[in-house]
Amino acid sequence: MTWQGWALIALFIAFLAALAKPVGLWLFSLYEGRQTPLHVVLGPVERGFYKLSGIDPEADQSWRRYAVHMLVFQLVTAIFTYIILRAQGWLPLNQRSLPGLGADGAMNTAISFVTNTNWQWYVGEATVSNLGQMLALTIHNFLSAATGIAIAFALFRGFSRHEAKGVGNFWADMTRVTLYVLLPICVVYALYFVISGVPQTFAMSVDATTLEGAKQTIALGPVASQEAIKMLGTNGGGFFNANSAHPFENPTALTNLVQMLSIFAIGVGLTYTFGKAVGDTRQGWAILGAMTILFLAGTTVAYWQEAAGNPVLHNIGLAGANMEGKEVRFGTAASALFAAVTTAASCGAVNAMHDSMTALGGLVPLFNMQLGEVVIGGVGAGIYGFLLFAILAVFVAGLMVGRTPEYVGKKIEAREVKLAVLAIAVLPLSILGFTALSAVMPDGLAGPLNKGPHGFSEMLYAFASATANNGSAFAGLTAGTPWYNGLLAVAMWVGRFFVIVPVLAIAGSLAAKKHTPAGAGSFPTTGGLWIGLLVGIILILGGLTFLPSLALGPIADHLAMINGQLF
Template identity: 80%
Template sequence: MTPQGWTLILVFTALVLALARPMGIWLFALYEGRSTPLHRVLGPVERGFYRLAGINPEDEQSWRAYALHMLLFQLVLALFTYAVLRLQAVLPLNPRELPGLGSDGALNTAVSFTTNTNWQWYSGEVALSNFSQMFGLTIHNFLSAATGIAIAFALFRGFARREVGTIGNFWADCTRVTLYLLLPICIVYTLFLVASGVPQTLASSVDATTLEGVKQTIIMGPIASQEAIKMLGTNGGGFLNANSAHPFENPTALTNLVQMLSIFAIGSGLTWCFGKAVGNTRQGWAILAAMMVLFLAGAGVTYWQEAVGNPVLHNLGVAGGNMEGKEVRFGIAASALFSVVTTAASCGAVNAMHDSFTALGGMIPLFNIQLGEVVVGGVGAGIYGFLLFALLAVFIAGLMVGRTPEYVGKKIEAKEVKLAVLAIAVLPLCILGFTAVSAVLPAGLAGPLNKGPHGFTEMIYAFSSGTGNNGSAFAGLTAGTPFYNGLLSVAMWIGRFFMIVPALAIAGSLAAKKYTPETAGSFPTTGPLWVGLLIGIILIVGGLTFLPSLALGPIADHLAMTSGQLF
């Protein structure tokens, strides 16, 4: 560990905190439907879309209507992408004449990008044409991100409104987020990446001769535009197989820092937006404080373990930290930090291979996902997932003080707690259930590259990443089979929508309730005690649920490593 490494982690955290308020202000304007400076240019586009689609943005929806419209939209998007991938061979912008994907692979990819997971069983530059990348995947990067933010807005309205039966209009929320937030930032972001050396072209490839005289074909394409929304929308799916470890996607230390900041930017801003929506920005700062404590703890452990390195190699005379699977242009600190950022958010982009991390260094990204992707989390998904834990925490606090629990002026009753528990329980049921099935069936056991604890970690990481809608891979697992493609498709769909629908039901229930003013007996939800309770509930739920499986995987792997055994 070096002072420079710790400085990078602390500077990154400070920048995230500095970005939270300005991003939150912009998000709050979109949440309220207020005019922004961009409306002068993009307002006619928005109104033209409404007229074309026959939508009145002022017509508000109940939570059931909001959920139904959202689900139908996602289903249509998934079918569209499935068709694009299957018909790739006959579609344009395919100069290398790549064939269409098989049925199970196309299904997995369509579900993956619809759910904002962006799990990739394939090598992007080998399997997909420019058309598939641009129209099949990049469109999803925008719309899945916009959907997550729209759901967050709907839940905010549930807390903020009083005695009403509506929580907004899904189409208006999704359109405004796409037009006035994601598109403008991505245009600027893309230009920055192009200036930094990231390719943006419709050319398929170029031939080059190396200094050794070897001829090499280098895959090109519209990489910069996909990279921008991949990071900002916490999508994570790489144009190239090596993802953000590839110099075409992430060429410099500056682009590496900007990519990490863009992963957290919207998620941190939504915490401030929530506080503003409920009339108390301290509520948002308390949530962000809890997120940052969990993030810093994870980043510290991962950096420490990677900097310490492998004792088995040390005994063989190879000193230093663990550089296996890391880019030398980033080093240990930036690689460790990136791994925690991308799994604390539901991004899944990687600039180093998590399978090559030390056992405990690789456990932290896994545990981040298993906590529910709430440590900042994906755009929208992080804050609404965190608020489910907040409802659980305030319910427990209410039991301790002997009164009906309240949160931001709304009484939290049995219905909301049951819905929150239902949504939170989805993660462990899918992760542990599907991992157990894979660990006993021949088709599942054929996947891991390694045996023993490390192979088990490869399997549970895959289902944690799929169900948590993260998309990063531990590597080592051969997942492009009908068994894993099918099972992971189910996990991704359940992990996304079996959490969204209960969250919307909670929003509808809360919006219909009266406002309950705070009294001297109310449990405070803005101070250090509340932050500590939130952190404790998240860790206890995650620890009790996943500690046994972690003991079978990375913890057993670490103990074996310290005793001199490598699998």
Template identity: 80%
Template sequence: MTASGWTLILVFIAVLAALTKPMGMWLFALYEGRSTPLHRLLGPVERSFYKLSGIDPHEEQSWRRYALHMLLFNLALLLFTYAILRLQGVLPVNPRGFGAVGADGAFNTAVSFTTNTNWQWYSGETTLSNLSQMLGLTIHNFLSAATGIAIAFALFRGFARREMKTIGNFWADTTRVTLYLLLPICVVYAIYLIASGVPQTLAGSVDATTLEGIKQTIALGPVASQEAIKMLGTNGGGFFNANSAHPFENPTALTNMVQMLSIFAIGCGLTWCFGKAVGDTRQGWAILAAMALIFIAGVSVTYWQEAAGNPALHQLGVAGGNMEGKEVRFGIAPSSLFAVITTAASCGAVNAMHDSFTALGGLIPLLNMQLGEVVVGGVGAGIYGFLLFAILAVFVAGLMVGRTPEYVGKKIEAREVKLAVLAIAILPLAILGMTALASVLPAGLAGPLNKGPHGFSEILYAFTSGAGNNGSAFAGLSAGTPFYNGLLGIAMWLGRFFVIVPVLAIAGSLAAKRYTPATSGSFPTTGGLWVSLLVGIILIMGGLTFLPSLALGPIADHLSMIVGQRF
């Protein structure tokens, strides 16, 4: 570890903290449906959309209607993308003449981008046309991100409203987030990336001759536009197979920093927005503090392990940290920081290959996802996932003090606790159940590149990433098979919508409750004790649930590395 490495980490944290309130203020304006400076320009577009679609943005919806409209919208998006991928060979804007994507691959990709997972079993530059990348995938990047933020807004209203049966309007929330937040930022972001050297063209490739006289065909395409929303919307699906390790997606150290900041920006802003929505911004800062503690601990462990390197290589006289699978232009500190950020959020973009990390260095990204990706988390998904743990935390606190638990003025009763447990339980059921299947069936065992604990980690990571809607991979698993495409597609759907529906049910239940003011006997939910309880609940839930699988994978892999055992 070096001083420059820690300086980079501290600069990232400082800039992110400075962005939190401004982003939160913009999100709060959209949450309330208030006008922003962009309404003068984009307001006619919004009104035209409502008029053409017959939607009344002022019509409030119950949680059931909100959930139904959200599910039907995402199902339509899935079918739309599936059709584009299956018909790719006969559709235009296909300069390299790629054929149709297979049925299992198209199903997996359509589910992946619908659920904001963006798991990629394929190499983008050799599988998908420009039309598929733009119309099939980039549109999903916007709408899946907007859906997550809309669900967060609905849950905020559940906490903020008093004795009401509605939680907002799904179409209005999604439209405003897309039109006034995601699109404007991404336009500026894409222009910055183009200026930094990221391609933006409809050309399929360009021929070049190296200094050695060798001719190469270099893939091109509309990269900058996809890259911007890929990061801001915590999507993660790269235009190229190497993702953000590719110089056409992430050319410089500055673009690398901007990409890391953009992954966390909206998630951090939503914590402030939540505090403002419930009338106490300290609530939002307390949530962000709990997230920051877990994040800093994770970065410290990963950076420490990657800087320490591999003892087996040290014995061979190769000194230094672990540079395997990392870009020399980034190095160990930025790669370690990027890995923890992308898995703490539900982004999944990578600028280094996680399969090449040390065992414990790779454990942290895996654990981040297994904790529910609530350490900032995906846009919308992080904050509503974190609030599920907050509900459990106040329930535990209520048991300790012997009174009905309350959180931000709402009594947390049996219905909310049961729904929270149901939503949280989906992740381990999908991850551990499907990992067990893949670890014993021949079709599953054909996937891992490595034997022993590392091979098990590759399988575990895949289903953790899929069910957690992250999309990153250890990069050592041959996942483009009917078995993995099908099973991972199911895992991604379960991990997204079997969590969202209980969250909306909680929002509806809370919105109908009356406000309960805090008293001297109420458990405080803004101080250090509350932050510690939140961190403890998250770590205990994740640690106890996944410790056996982690012991079979990265922990066993680390112990094998120490004793010099190779598989």
């Protein structure tokens, strides 16, 4: 480890802290439906959309109605994407004459992008046409990100409203987030990428001459526009198979830093938005504090292990950090930081190959996903996932002081606790269940490239990534088969919507309750004790649930490595 590496991590944290309030205030204005400076230009577009679609943005929806509209919208857009991918061989903007995707591959990809996972079993530049990249995939990067923020808004209203029947309007939330946050930022962001050297063209490819004098054909396409929303919306699906390790997606150290900041920007801002929504910004800062502690702990372990390198190689005279699978232009610190960022959020973009990390270095992104990606997390999904743990933490605290648990003025009763447990239990049931099934079935065992603990880690990582809607992978797994395309698609759908529906039910239940002022016996939820309790609850639940699987995978892999055995 070097001081330059730690300086990069410190700079990253400082920029995040500076972003929290301004981003949070902008999101809060949309949460409340207030006018912003952009309404002067984009207000007519918003009103025109409502008029054409027959939507009344002021119509308040119950949590059930909100959920039904959300689910129907996701299903319809998934079918639309499936059709585009299947039919791309007959559609325009297909200069490479790529055929349509197979049924299982198109289904997996459609569900992947609808659920904000962006799992890619395919080589992007050689499988999906320019039209497919833009119409089927990039559009979903906007819509899936907006959906996550809309669900977060609905839960915020559950905490902030008193004796209310509704939690907002799904269509109004989706429209405002897309129109006033995602689109304008991405226009500027994409222009920055173009200036930095990221392609934005309908040209199919460009020919280059290598140092050896050979001809190399390099794929091109509308990369910058997809890159912008992939990062800001924590989607992660790259135009190129190498993702953000490809110089056409991530040309410089500066674009690398900007990409990491954009992955966290909205998630950090939503913590401040929550504090404003409940009338106490200290609540938001406490949540961000707990998230930051967890993030720094994971980043430290990942950087330490990658900088330490592989002792087996050291013993044969190859000293130094672990640079396998990493870009020399980024190095160990930036690669370890990117891995922690992209899996703490539900992004999944990579600037290095996670499968080539050391055993404990690779454990960090895996564990980030197993926690449900609540450490900053995906846009919207991170904060509403974290609040599920906050409900459980305040329930435990209430038992300690012998009173009905209260959080930001709402009593937390049996219904909310049961729903929170139900939503949190989805992750281990899906991750461990599908991994166990794949570990004993021939079709599942045919996927891992490696044998032993690392092969098990490849399967465990895949289902953790799918269920947590991340999309990154231990690339040694051959996942483009009917077995994995099918099971991973189910895991992605379950991990997204089997969590969202209980979250909306909690929002509806809380919105109907009266406000309960904090009393002498109330557990404080803004100080260091509360932050420590949050961190402890998350780590204990994650550790107790996933420690056995981690022991079979990366921990066993690490113990073998330090004893001189490589699988």
